[in-house]
Amino acid sequence: MNKILLVDDSGTMRKILMRVLRQAEIDCDGFLEASNGAEGLEFLNSEPGVSLVLCDFNMPVMNGLEFVKSVRAIEARKTLPIVMVTTEGGAEMVKNAMDAGASGYVTKPFTPESIKTALVALGK
Amino acid sequence: MGSPTDGEYLLQTMRICVDEVFDKMVTGFRGAAVTAVHPIQSRENGVIKYSDKKSGSCSDELYEEAVIPFTGDVCGQVVLRCSGSGAKSIARGLLMMDESEALGLSDVRDALGECANMLAGALKSKALDPNGSFRLGLPEFGSPGPAGASGGALVYRVAEDSMSVEVWCCDTRRQP
Numbered sequence: 001m002n003k004i005l006l007v008d009d010s011g012t013m014r015k016i017l018m019r020v021l022r023q024a025e026i027d028c029d030g031f032l033e034a035s036n037g038a039e040g041l042e043f044l045n046s047e048p049g050v051s052l053v054l055c056d057f058n059m060p061v062m063n064g065l066e067f068v069k070s071v072r073a074i075e076a077r078k079t080l081p082i083v084m085v086t087t088e089g090g091a092e093m094v095k096n097a098m099d100a101g102a103s104g105y106v107t108k109p110f111t112p113e114s115i116k117t118a119l120v121a122l123g124k
Numbered sequence: 125m126g127s128p129t130d131g132e133y134l135l136q137t138m139r140i141c142v143d144e145v146f147d148k149m150v151t152g153f154r155g156a157a158v159t160a161v162h163p164i165q166s167r168e169n170g171v172i173k174y175s176d177k178k179s180g181s182c183s184d185e186l187y188e189e190a191v192i193p194f195t196g197d198v199c200g201q202v203v204l205r206c207s208g209s210g211a212k213s214i215a216r217g218l219l220m221m222d223e224s225e226a227l228g229l230s231d232v233r234d235a236l237g238e239c240a241n242m243l244a245g246a247l248k249s250k251a252l253d254p255n256g257s258f259r260l261g262l263p264e265f266g267s268p269g270p271a272g273a274s275g276g277a278l279v280y281r282v283a284e285d286s287m288s289v290e291v292w293c294c295d296t297r298r299q300p
Contacts, residue, residue, distance in 0.1 A: 012218060012235040016149075019220050058241075058260055087245020087260065107249075108242045109148040 001049025002029045007040035007067060008056040008085070013108075017054055017085065017115070024116040026124055028052075036060055037067030044077060052124060055102075057086035057093065065100055072101035081122045085110065126251070129198055129295045131274035134251060138202075138291045139278055141246035149242065150217035172205055174279045174288060183279050184210075184286040190236040192244035194252065194260050200275065200293035202247060204240040210285030211236055243289060 004021065006014045014033050021028060032047060034040040036059040044050055053071070057064040064084055071077045081103045086093075089107040097105055104118040126133035166173050174183040188211040193201045206214060215227055215235035244260050275292040 010234055010238045010241070012215070012231065012238045015219055087242055087248070089245065089249040108245060109145045111148050 002027060002051045003032055003047060003049045004028050004030075005032045005034065005040060005043055005047075005050045005053045007034045007037060007053060007059070007064070009035045009059040010056070011035075013056065013085075020112045020115050023112055024119070026052075026116070026119055037062030037064060037070065040067055041070055044071060044074070044080075050080070052119070052122075053080060053082040054085050055082055057084060057088040057097070065096060068097060068100040068102050081124070083118055083122070085115070129274050129293055131276050131293075134247075134274065134291045134293055135276050135278060137251040138243070138247055138289055141243050141250060142278065142280070142289055144246055145239065145242045150214060150239070151220055172288070174277060183288065186210075186286060186288055188232070188236060190233070190240040192237075192240045192260060194244055194248060196252065198252065198293050198295050200291065202240055202244040203290040203292075204236055204243060204287070205290070206236070206287040207285050210282060210287050213282065213285055214239060214287070247291060 004026070006017050008014050008017070011033075014031075018031050021031075029049065032043050032050065034043055037055070038061045040053070040055065041062070044053075055064045055067055062070075064086065068082055068084075071080065071082060078101075082101070083104040083106060084097045084102045085106045085108060087108045088094075094105050103122055106114055106118050126137075166175070170187060172186045172189075174186075175181070184207045186205040186207055188208060189203055189205040191201050191203050193199070211232050212227060215232045216222070216225075218235045218239060219227075219231070221227065241260065248260060274294075275290065277288050277290040280287045280289070
């Protein structure tokens with residue numbers, strides 16, 4: 001299985017990402033949707049087929065940075081590609097995310113091409 | 125970089141942010157024209173109307189709104205407002221949906237919140253955040269603007285609808 005996990009508190013943004021990923025013909029068997037980092041972690045613990053995560057930064061309950069750190073603390077998830085897709089475009093925020101273990105970073109607003117470029121860089 | 129408490133600078137920067145967000149993310153809204161800057165606004169029963177003192181023109185009634193608060197050396201908020209049909213148009217443009225696809229009220233509100241979030245994020249990067257010290261809040265609806273803040277509103281004519289983007293800012297360093 002080859003599922004993409006979308007972690008964003010905005011249902012609108014999850015829908016946009018699904019449309020953009022379908023248009024970009026990213027190889028995928030389906031999507032899982034989580035509205036915060038804690039829900040995202042639950043999916044990762046219960047769904048074995050997740051091969052890519054797209055994650056927002058600012059979310060209630062558990063934010064994107066805490067989520068990335070929590071995922072990287074799981075031995076089996078240390079190389080799982082996680083791309084941050086967020087309005088937080090400051091250099092310090094990008095550095096914090098990459099230091100925590102994010103694999104890529106896309107700033108909103110984005111074009112479909114910028115999402116595809118980030119995923120191609122990860123071999124998707 | 126200008127001062128984030130300079131209302132004119134904030135509005136000029138927000139205008140660039142609106143162009144960027146709508147050009148990249150909201151299909152069908154490219155080339156939206158600003159019709160009034162520094163408008164006079166009136167609020168009656170929760171409905172906002174903007175009047176341009178110079179031209180005398182008046183906006184549609186705007187009542188759907190999303191508010192993104194931000195905090196840091198200065199605090200404030202970005203407010204996106206539109207008419208009911210304008211909100212649906214923005215939501216459809218953002219979600220790349222055509223007229224035949226059903227759109228619920230929660231979809232419209234969530235889309236407006238996301239749009240306002242992107243506007244605030246772009247403003248944060250361009251005008252507020254040289255040191256990465258600002259934090260954006262989660263979308264809110266119906267929050268009043270901060271008293272004594274600098275800033276103003278941009279009013280856009282988009283297709284048959286109106287939309288406004290307000291930015292308000294207070295310098296927290298001046299407070300005891």
